[in-house]
Amino acid sequence: xxxxxxxxxxxxxxxxxxxxxxxxxxxxxxxxxxxxxxxxxxxxxxxxxxxxxxxxxxxxxxxxxxxxxxxxxxxxxxxxxxxxxxxxxxxxxxxxxxxxxxxxxxxxxxxxxxxxxxxxxxxxxxxxxxxxxxxxxxxxxxxxxxxxxxxxxxxxxxxxxxxxxxxxxxxxxxxxxxxxxxxxxxxxxxxxxxxxxxxxxxxxxxxxxxxxxxxxxxxxxxxxxxxxxxxxxxxxxxxxxxxxxxxxxxxxxxxxxxxxxxxxxxxxxxxxxxxxxxxxxxxxxxxxxxxxxxxxxxxxxxxxxxxxxxxxxxxxxxxxxxxxxxxxxxxxxxxxxxxxxx
Amino acid sequence: xxxxxxxxxxxxxxxxxxxxxxxxxxxxxxxxxxxxxxxxxxxxxxxxxxxxxxxxxxxxxxxxxxxxxxxxxxxxxxxxxxxxxxxxxxxxxxxxxxxxxxxxxxxxxxxxxxxxxxxxxxxxxxxxxxxxxxxxxxxxxxxxxxxxxxxxxxxxxxxxxxxxxxxxxxxxxxxxxxxxxxxxxxxxxxxxxxxxxxxxxxxxxxxxxxxxxxxxxxxxxxxxxxxxxxxxxxxxxxxxxxxxxxxxxxxxxxxxxxxxxxxxxxxxxxxxxxxxxxxxxxxxxxxxxxxxxxxxxxxxxxxxxxxxxxxxxxxxxxxxxxxxxxxxxxxxxxxxxxxxxx
DNA sequence: TTGAAAGCGCTAACAC
DNA sequence: GTGTTAGCGCTTTCAA
Numbered sequence: 001x002x003x004x005x006x007x008x009x010x011x012x013x014x015x016x017x018x019x020x021x022x023x024x025x026x027x028x029x030x031x032x033x034x035x036x037x038x039x040x041x042x043x044x045x046x047x048x049x050x051x052x053x054x055x056x057x058x059x060x061x062x063x064x065x066x067x068x069x070x071x072x073x074x075x076x077x078x079x080x081x082x083x084x085x086x087x088x089x090x091x092x093x094x095x096x097x098x099x100x101x102x103x104x105x106x107x108x109x110x111x112x113x114x115x116x117x118x119x120x121x122x123x124x125x126x127x128x129x130x131x132x133x134x135x136x137x138x139x140x141x142x143x144x145x146x147x148x149x150x151x152x153x154x155x156x157x158x159x160x161x162x163x164x165x166x167x168x169x170x171x172x173x174x175x176x177x178x179x180x181x182x183x184x185x186x187x188x189x190x191x192x193x194x195x196x197x198x199x200x201x202x203x204x205x206x207x208x209x210x211x212x213x214x215x216x217x218x219x220x221x222x223x224x225x226x227x228x229x230x231x232x233x234x235x236x237x238x239x240x241x242x243x244x245x246x247x248x249x250x251x252x253x254x255x256x257x258x259x260x261x262x263x264x265x266x267x268x269x270x271x272x273x274x275x276x277x278x279x280x281x282x283x284x285x286x287x288x289x290x291x292x293x294x295x296x297x298x299x300x301x302x303x304x305x306x307x308x309x310x311x312x313x314x315x316x317x318x319x320x321x322x323x324x325x326x327x328x329x330x331x332x333x334x335x336x337x338x339x340x341x342x
Numbered sequence: 343x344x345x346x347x348x349x350x351x352x353x354x355x356x357x358x359x360x361x362x363x364x365x366x367x368x369x370x371x372x373x374x375x376x377x378x379x380x381x382x383x384x385x386x387x388x389x390x391x392x393x394x395x396x397x398x399x400x401x402x403x404x405x406x407x408x409x410x411x412x413x414x415x416x417x418x419x420x421x422x423x424x425x426x427x428x429x430x431x432x433x434x435x436x437x438x439x440x441x442x443x444x445x446x447x448x449x450x451x452x453x454x455x456x457x458x459x460x461x462x463x464x465x466x467x468x469x470x471x472x473x474x475x476x477x478x479x480x481x482x483x484x485x486x487x488x489x490x491x492x493x494x495x496x497x498x499x500x501x502x503x504x505x506x507x508x509x510x511x512x513x514x515x516x517x518x519x520x521x522x523x524x525x526x527x528x529x530x531x532x533x534x535x536x537x538x539x540x541x542x543x544x545x546x547x548x549x550x551x552x553x554x555x556x557x558x559x560x561x562x563x564x565x566x567x568x569x570x571x572x573x574x575x576x577x578x579x580x581x582x583x584x585x586x587x588x589x590x591x592x593x594x595x596x597x598x599x600x601x602x603x604x605x606x607x608x609x610x611x612x613x614x615x616x617x618x619x620x621x622x623x624x625x626x627x628x629x630x631x632x633x634x635x636x637x638x639x640x641x642x643x644x645x646x647x648x649x650x651x652x653x654x655x656x657x658x659x660x661x662x663x664x665x666x667x668x669x670x671x672x673x674x675x676x677x678x679x680x681x682x683x684x
Numbered sequence: 685t686t687g688a689a690a691g692c693g694c695t696a697a698c699a700c
Numbered sequence: 701g702t703g704t705t706a707g708c709g710c711t712t713t714c715a716a
Contacts, residue, residue, distance in 0.1 A: 052693030071422040080413040394709030
């Protein structure tokens with residue numbers, strides 16, 4: 001019983017085509033006709049059926065978003081970037097949590113494709129051959145945000161995680177440290193895990209420091225992990241005990257700060273801590289966390305913008321976007337100048 | 343050129359109806375036929391078109407979600423609760439950020455309705471007559487999560503904010519405090535703002551304490567606000583200066599803790615702080631924040647569950663759900679026993 | 685257990 | 701500027 005385009009046409013004494021034209025803002029309608037139709041639409045409370053429109057036009061103005069966990073601050077901010085740009089281009093997003101579980105991811109992608117999304121942004125961990133296979137069956141563009149396709153076929157937007165970790169570690173070393181430890185999440189995670197770890201290692205080597213197995217602990221990218229992993233360092237013998245900790249994520253870093261503080265030690269006086277990501281929390285602890293700033297919102301926004309271009313069939317010069325990162329100096333590290341004369 | 347149900351039917355030598363039956367798990371299909379069809383589906387890589395299905399069946403298995411800001415920890419967790427239950431019942435969610443802006447909210451609701459969602463969960467601030475009017479035009483059920491309809495017409499799920507604030511304030515008073523201040527967000531917000539404020543006032547009155555204008559500061563429900571508003575108290579004369587602060591949200595509470603600490607004072611020794619909401623951050627500060635626990639995830643989950651019932655046309659005994667709250671004692675307040683002999 | 689056929693509400697040529 | 705007419709890909713009676 002909802003009112004259809006046909007009802008409007010009849011009531012206004014015009015054809016469905018004309019109603020369709022005014023609804024879609026087609027200029028080829030006489031102003032008088034347009035007004036008449038608009039009045040009837042108003043009067044009848046007509047609401048166009050987007051599903052019917054989608055079937056007829058083969059465009060749904062909806063994009064799919066696969067996200068590991070919307071309740072994670074990092075991903076929530078990414079999602080916000082995506083949604084803002086999506087809206088700007090009149091798209092809505094269908095959002096689904098995957099928990100980085102391959103099976104869920106694949107199933108979600110298929111569901112999204114069945115729902116005829118016009119495109120998709122995918123956030124996750126590793127891109128497996130199974131992902132690639134599924135992506136291949138898609139007739140609509142897909143862009144990766146915060147992940148990269150090992151084969152480099154798919155468009156993506158990221159930062160240079162290796163370089164970020166390298167810079168962070170080097171910064172710590174320049175602060176006078178020789179014993180720089182790292183805590184991280186699963187190394188199986190190619191970007192947040194592996195690349196950051198490699199960057200750390202490389203920085204040590206380039207500084208002539210031999211990495212030690214005792215300086216590297218991995219768990220999850222979570223606060224509790226940071227709390228726990230950092231304890232290990234504090235129990236090490238004096239000569240081995242790290243004086244600086246590079247955390248593979250801010251949540252880990254904040255956990256590390258608290259682990260140190262819970263022992264009655266001071267950050268940064270006894271141990272300096274460096275984070276990675278710059279989630280909002282980084283400013284909401286004491287001391288405030290020095291960290292590698294990743295433009296999280298922008299990654300989402302740029303990914304969505306890239307997707308709109310792809311959906312429009314525009315060529316994109318660069319479809320493997322690398323956004324800049326930088327280190328934000330806060331209080332979990334000592335200022336460089338003063339630590340120089342340490 | 344994608345393969346359609348018709349292609350499958352032809353290739354399998356059956357009718358579209360039969361293919362439709364096997365795809366939809368209708369049992370009235372001979373096993374042999376089913377297998378044949380399934381094989382063809384596999385072989386052709388057939389993917390049902392959910393848009394066409396939606397048009398024909400008038401069900402999209404999609405629900406709309408209006409959220410103020412997905413990048414806020416509170417709402418992100420609510421959203422996760424919604425999505426999990428939605429998935430459990432085979433629904434997907436279309437998510438849209440409204441920034442609590444009435445115009446955006448209305449427009450979003452209309453878009454969602456055009457997209458033929460089977461139902462909707464709405465999160466926001468105040469429900470204005472304009473909201474009510476728009477909701478009325480909906481032929482699908484709508485449930486409010488974390489908001490209540492002043493007229494009490496719409497189904498909703500909440501906690502008792504007044505009581506939560508009352509309990510929190512009373513707890514502080516029982517801890518030996520007479521000068522209990524409150525910092526809050528906008529009082530125009532009916533539940534998080536107004537009701538919590540009223541609960542605070544009532545608790546003071548019931549304890550025979552006369553509320554003072556100086557003890558109440560309002561800003562936004564944000565960390566920065568907490569930092570700023572709490573400063574005001576610290577500058578008050580000794581006889582007026584609060585010894586306990588009740589924060590209308592955890593973000594505010596954490597800000598207050600830092601404001602106190604930044605003055606070189608101690609929480610809870612010099613000033614006790616109580617939060618509200620129990621976002622994950624509450625455990626990620628030192629001292630850990632004592633707070634009124636609101637079952638955030640569950641509010642989302644219960645709201646979605648309620649929506650599924652409504653969408654199924656099941657009767658629901660109670661459509662104005664009030665979930666329990668409790669106070670989680672952490673370290674921003676002193677234990678009650680020891681403060682008793684203060 | 686299966687098939688035929690009539691839509692679902694709209695867009696998109698194409699003709700006038 | 702406006703109307704006619706096919707579909708879009710599927711579900712759903714209704715018959716058989």
